[in-house]
Amino acid sequence: MSVEKLLDDRLKNHQYEIAVLATLMTYTNACNEYIGQITPDLFTIHTHQVIYNGMRKLHDEGIAVDGVTLLGGIQSLGESARGVNEKYLMDFLANSPVSKLSHFPDYLKHLQDLKARRDLRDAADKTKALANDLSNGSADDAIAKATGLLNDIGTGHESDSVEHIAYAALSVFEEVARVQDEKLKGTYRVRGVNTGFIGLDSKLNEVMPGDLVLIAARPSMGKTAFAQNIAAHISTNLTKPVLFESCEMKKAKIARRFISAIGDVKLSKLQSAELEGEDWTGITQATQILEKSPIELHDGDVTLHDIRRHARQTIKVHGSIGAIFVDYLQLIKTPYLPISTSENERLTHVSNGLKAIAMEFDCPVFALSQLSRDVEKRPNKRPVMSDLRGSGALEQDADVILFLYRDEYYNQDKSKFLGLLEVNAAKCRDGAIGRTFLCSELEYSRFSNVASHQLESLERSEAA
Numbered sequence: 001m002s003v004e005k006l007l008d009d010r011l012k013n014h015q016y017e018i019a020v021l022a023t024l025m026t027y028t029n030a031c032n033e034y035i036g037q038i039t040p041d042l043f044t045i046h047t048h049q050v051i052y053n054g055m056r057k058l059h060d061e062g063i064a065v066d067g068v069t070l071l072g073g074i075q076s077l078g079e080s081a082r083g084v085n086e087k088y089l090m091d092f093l094a095n096s097p098v099s100k101l102s103h104f105p106d107y108l109k110h111l112q113d114l115k116a117r118r119d120l121r122d123a124a125d126k127t128k129a130l131a132n133d134l135s136n137g138s139a140d141d142a143i144a145k146a147t148g149l150l151n152d153i154g155t156g157h158e159s160d161s162v163e164h165i166a167y168a169a170l171s172v173f174e175e176v177a178r179v180q181d182e183k184l185k186g187t188y189r190v191r192g193v194n195t196g197f198i199g200l201d202s203k204l205n206e207v208m209p210g211d212l213v214l215i216a217a218r219p220s221m222g223k224t225a226f227a228q229n230i231a232a233h234i235s236t237n238l239t240k241p242v243l244f245e246s247c248e249m250k251k252a253k254i255a256r257r258f259i260s261a262i263g264d265v266k267l268s269k270l271q272s273a274e275l276e277g278e279d280w281t282g283i284t285q286a287t288q289i290l291e292k293s294p295i296e297l298h299d300g301d302v303t304l305h306d307i308r309r310h311a312r313q314t315i316k317v318h319g320s321i322g323a324i325f326v327d328y329l330q331l332i333k334t335p336y337l338p339i340s341t342s343e344n345e346r347l348t349h350v351s352n353g354l355k356a357i358a359m360e361f362d363c364p365v366f367a368l369s370q371l372s373r374d375v376e377k378r379p380n381k382r383p384v385m386s387d388l389r390g391s392g393a394l395e396q397d398a399d400v401i402l403f404l405y406r407d408e409y410y411n412q413d414k415s416k417f418l419g420l421l422e423v424n425a426a427k428c429r430d431g432a433i434g435r436t437f438l439c440s441e442l443e444y445s446r447f448s449n450v451a452s453h454q455l456e457s458l459e460r461s462e463a464a
Contacts, residue, residue, distance in 0.1 A: 011118050012044040016107045021051055022096035023104045025065055030104050035059050042111050050084045051092070053077055067093050116153055123149040141335050144305040193240060193323050193364055196233030197447070199436035199455050203425050204400060207323075209362040211429075212355045212397055214329075216369040216388060217404035218376070222421060223368050224249070224327055225445045226404060228257055230366065231295065231325050236262075240322025241294035243314045245307060247331035251299045255290070261446035262286040268443065294318045302326075303333045304353040311361050321363050328368035329354065329394075348393035355397045369394065371403075381410045385426060401427040406440060420458070421447050 020038075024031045035056060040049040054074035055065050063069055071089055074081045127146040130136070182188035192208035194201045207213055217223040228244075235242045246254050260267040263286030265279045275283070296314045298306075307324065314321045326332065332350050334341070341349075358365040371387040383403040388394045395401065403424040407417040421438045425431065437458045438447040450458065 011114050011121070013110065013114060014045060014048075016111055017043050017045065017048050018092075018096050019107050020104070020111060021048060021055075022093075023101065023107075024052075024055055025067065025070065025093070027101050027104075028064065030101060031055070031059060031065055034104070034108060038108070042115050047083050047088065047092075050074060050077065050081050051089070054081070054084075119153045120150075123153060137335060140303065140305070144303060144336050147305055147308070190238055193234050193238060195230045196237060197229075197423075197436075197438055198449050198452070199438075200402075200423055200425070203434060203436060204428055204431040207364045207400060208430070209364060210359045211364040211399040212351075212358050213364055213366045213400040213402065214369050214388075214394060214398040215366060215402050215404065216371055216383060218371050218381075218383070220409060221404045221406050222440065222442055222447065223404050225257065225261070225442060226421070226423075226447055227325050227327060227366055227368055228254070229261060229446050231323070232258060232262060232293070234323050235293040235295045236289060238322065239294070241296070241314055241318035241320055242323050242325065243296050243307075243310055243321060244298070244325045244327070245302050245310065246297065246299045246327050247302055248327060249299060251297050254297055254299070257445040258290060258295075259283055259286040260444050262289055264444065266443050267445050294322075301333050302331075303335065304350065304357065307332075307354075307357055308360070311357065315361075321361055323363055324357065324361070324365045326354065326365065326367045328370060330370050344392075351393040351397045381405065382422070382424070383426075395427070398427060399429045400425065400431075408440075417458075420450070 021043075024035060038052065038056075040052055043049045043052060051070070051074065054070055054077060057076065058065050058069055058073040063073070065073075067089075071086055074084050074089065123146075126149055130142040130145055133142070136142070179188060179191075190206055192206040192211070194206055195204070215223050215227055231242045231244055234240050244254065256270050257267065259265065259282075260270055263279075263282030263284075265275075265282040265286070269275055269279055270283075294317075296310065296317065298310050302310075307326065311321055311324060329350055330347065334346050334349060337346060337349060354365050354367050369388065371383050375381055375383055375387050382405050385395055385401070388401075403426050405422040405424065406420070407415040407422065408419065417437070419440050421440050422435055423438060424435045425433050427433065437450050437455060439450055441448055449455075
């Protein structure tokens with residue numbers, strides 16, 4: 001027997017396959033509870049697959065599965081049921097040992113493990129072919145496709161059982177009680193993240209793990225500075241690791257902005273190197289703060305696969321990840337999509353991918369987004385949902401959508417909101433929608449809180 005054949009046989013267990021099928025036929029409870037977790041490719045013999053398909057067809061039609069009904073179910077499969085006739089089925093039933101019901105989950109788990117290993121082996125063969133095919137894209141394309149193959153493999157062990165709502169309600173009750181107790185004792189720590197901007201946080205509450213947050217604005221509104229301020233807050237004040245993906249700026253330029261905001265040094269001075277004594281003090285202090293801050297930077301082209309890879313690297317370095325920032329989503333590369341893919345379809349893919357990354361790494365993803373030029377054609381330049389550039393999927397996938405607007409950019413001296421950034425929470429699944437304001441300090445690449453006694457009147461003010 002060849003080594004390859006020996007290895008192939010190790011990834012099969014015909015006796016367990018027979019035991020699983022026999023148990024499904026014998027115990028109605030086992031059939032009702034487990035048949036939905038089983039797929040035909042769990043079985044490695046064609047006739048075993050046919051028997052399972054016959055069972056599944058009967059079960060889906062609400063017909064009890066037994067030796068009498070099963071033959072009819074198999075015959076109704078037509079040509080695909082070749083090899084299983086009445087004699088074969090009678091012999092199979094007569095010679096199949098029925099396991100104890102308590103052993104059934106172990107048998108099923110074993111078959112699921114073997115199938116996952118077969119899938120892994122097949123993915124390895126396909127990955128080898130991708131690596132050897134130099135005519136089909138770059139190495140990054142091959143890695144992305146190979147990663148997709150691995151991500152599709154599952155063991156089938158994940159629980160898909162339903163649960164009475166009382167259990168979830170009790171969990172909520174316990175969580176609320178625990179949070180209240182921690183707040184009373186002064187020991188509360190943010191579960192997800194917040195922005196550090198008081199007015200905005202009062203609307204959003206906390207941005208939770210798995211959330212996709214869109215920060216959308218036209219150019220020159222300050223969305224990169226806004227995102228970097230939040231990233232700095234999460235990493236320094238909340239001490240949670242941050243991954244910052246910049247598709248538009250080099251690392252040195254990003255770092256310069258962080259230093260300007262944290263060290264209270266004008267960005268223009270950092271760019272011209274015309275510094276005074278107190279500026280050097282600010283730079284030194286900011287650098288010391290950033291040295292201790294768990295922020296990982298990446299600049300240049302990036303794909304969804306790259307973001308996942310960088311997130312894993314961040315976790316490897318810091319042990320966890322608190323938030324991912326992407327500046328900005330329209331620049332994410334999608335080399336593995338067909339050339340014929342439309343921009344809307346491409347951005348739908350990107351949007352779905354960013355939401356999946358937020359769920360996979362159990363952290364919020366903050367994605368910056370450009371708005372369409374239609375904004376510039378209206379008398380009122382404040383963004384609305386229809387201005388999201390490229391895809392309705394952005395509106396659908398996002399848990400939070402923040403529109404940034406600086407009235408003074410368009411209306412200059414006539415503006416009622418000089419020196420202010422208007423942040424409109426246009427969508428918030430778990431909070432309140434509406435406007436709030438921040439002081440613009442873009443010469444320091446930052447925004448700051450408006451005094452509390454002014455904020456309420458600003459939020460009530462009429463739009464210009």
